[in-house]
Amino acid sequence: MRVYLDNGATTRTAPEVLEAMKPFFLEEYGNPSSIHTFGQVAREAVENARSVISKSINADPKEIVFTSGGTESDNIAIQGVARALPGKHIITSSIEHPAVLETCKALEHKGYKVTYLKVNRFGLMDLGELENAITKDTILVTIVFANNEIGTIQQIREIGVICHKHNVYFHTDAVQALGKVPIDVKSMNIDLLSASAHKLHGPKGVGLLYVRKEVKLEPIVYGGGHERGIRSGTINTAGIVGFARAVELSEQPNNMVKLRDKLITELIKIPETFLNGHPTQRLPNNVNVSFKHIEGEGILLHLDARGIAVSTGSACSSLTLQPSHVLLAIGLRPEDAHGSIRITLSRYTTEEEIDYFLDSIAPIVKRLREMSPFKGE
Numbered sequence: 001m002r003v004y005l006d007n008g009a010t011t012r013t014a015p016e017v018l019e020a021m022k023p024f025f026l027e028e029y030g031n032p033s034s035i036h037t038f039g040q041v042a043r044e045a046v047e048n049a050r051s052v053i054s055k056s057i058n059a060d061p062k063e064i065v066f067t068s069g070g071t072e073s074d075n076i077a078i079q080g081v082a083r084a085l086p087g088k089h090i091i092t093s094s095i096e097h098p099a100v101l102e103t104c105k106a107l108e109h110k111g112y113k114v115t116y117l118k119v120n121r122f123g124l125m126d127l128g129e130l131e132n133a134i135t136k137d138t139i140l141v142t143i144v145f146a147n148n149e150i151g152t153i154q155q156i157r158e159i160g161v162i163c164h165k166h167n168v169y170f171h172t173d174a175v176q177a178l179g180k181v182p183i184d185v186k187s188m189n190i191d192l193l194s195a196s197a198h199k200l201h202g203p204k205g206v207g208l209l210y211v212r213k214e215v216k217l218e219p220i221v222y223g224g225g226h227e228r229g230i231r232s233g234t235i236n237t238a239g240i241v242g243f244a245r246a247v248e249l250s251e252q253p254n255n256m257v258k259l260r261d262k263l264i265t266e267l268i269k270i271p272e273t274f275l276n277g278h279p280t281q282r283l284p285n286n287v288n289v290s291f292k293h294i295e296g297e298g299i300l301l302h303l304d305a306r307g308i309a310v311s312t313g314s315a316c317s318s319l320t321l322q323p324s325h326v327l328l329a330i331g332l333r334p335e336d337a338h339g340s341i342r343i344t345l346s347r348y349t350t351e352e353e354i355d356y357f358l359d360s361i362a363p364i365v366k367r368l369r370e371m372s373p374f375k376g377e
């Protein structure tokens with residue numbers, strides 16, 4: 001049996017998405033920037049997709065800028081605001097995705113000051129600390145909507161209120177959130193939002209950046225002036241069409257919350273096992289647990305031998321041997337952080353698959369603990 005439970009890294013492309021994309025590879029393959037009929041058919045498909053996606057987050061279609069994915073969107077948002085505004089201070093959190101953290105670090109080398117807000121043991125920021133960190137020089141607050149490792153959902157609406165109170169732009173990385181939790185950019189006071197298609201059964205290589213009309217933003221790549229001049233480059237028509245179809249499919253009912261809660265209930269019955277992240281204010285498809293006295297990599301390899309795919313952290317940093325910066329930020333000891341795995345579900349995950357995983361994990365943990373040199377520490 002093959003069971004894929006690493007949907008936080010990427011998801012399989014939905015058959016309906018692939019079917020929607022096919023014509024734009026084989027038949028309607030014109031460049032949407034061309035003025036002939038081939039190009040105009042492609043342009044119409046892109047604008048229809050823009051309308052579908054904008055509606056899903058209560059934005060205006062003209063506020064959607066298509067990109068190659070979440071990393072590019074984060075970079076355009078952060079660097080673009082930094083280039084457009086005179087201030088030199090940015091606020092973020094200690095549990096952001098590397099696409100945000102590394103961009104902020106790069107700006108620090110250019111003379112910007114970055115404040116990295118701490119989080120509590122559940123991964124939540126303190127709103128008072130956020131407000132106190134804002135200065136006259138602050139140009140941007142960038143806070144992840146829902147954390148990719150522990151699944152904790154931040155108080156986005158309240159963060160937006162604080163930012164607008166102080167006339168500071170608010171950007172959120174919603175790569176893990178889009179298609180899983182309700183997003184309303186207007187009521188949540190969001191100025192910029194990043195998302196990616198491949199986290200919700202869309203294709204890889206396409207994402208978006210929502211940019212509120214009034215936001216001042218400079219491009220970081222120059223070219224033909226595509227996408228309101230914010231993101232030049234030939235538009236990925238097929239990918240964008242697939243993105244929109246994936247967003248439509250995400251609105252259908254699924255059983256992720258039920259299966260997530262079953263996983264949490266059963267996993268924490270294993271001795272010396274605990275949940276990471278907020279117990280309820282979390283993504284519907286995310287479970288992150290730590291098993292004391294053993295290595296997450298060992299669990300992953302034993303599960304893989306049984307045909308089960310999970311991760312030991314975010315896919316973007318899984319090749320490093322360092323403990324997760326997110327788990328350290330919520331107060332875990334390095335040895336406990338190393339003993340964590342992330343299980344992420346999709347709309348296709350079945351109860352049979354969850355039962356197979358649960359039947360497999362307990363004996364694996366027991367066997368590894370019997371072999372562990374850390375046992376009893």
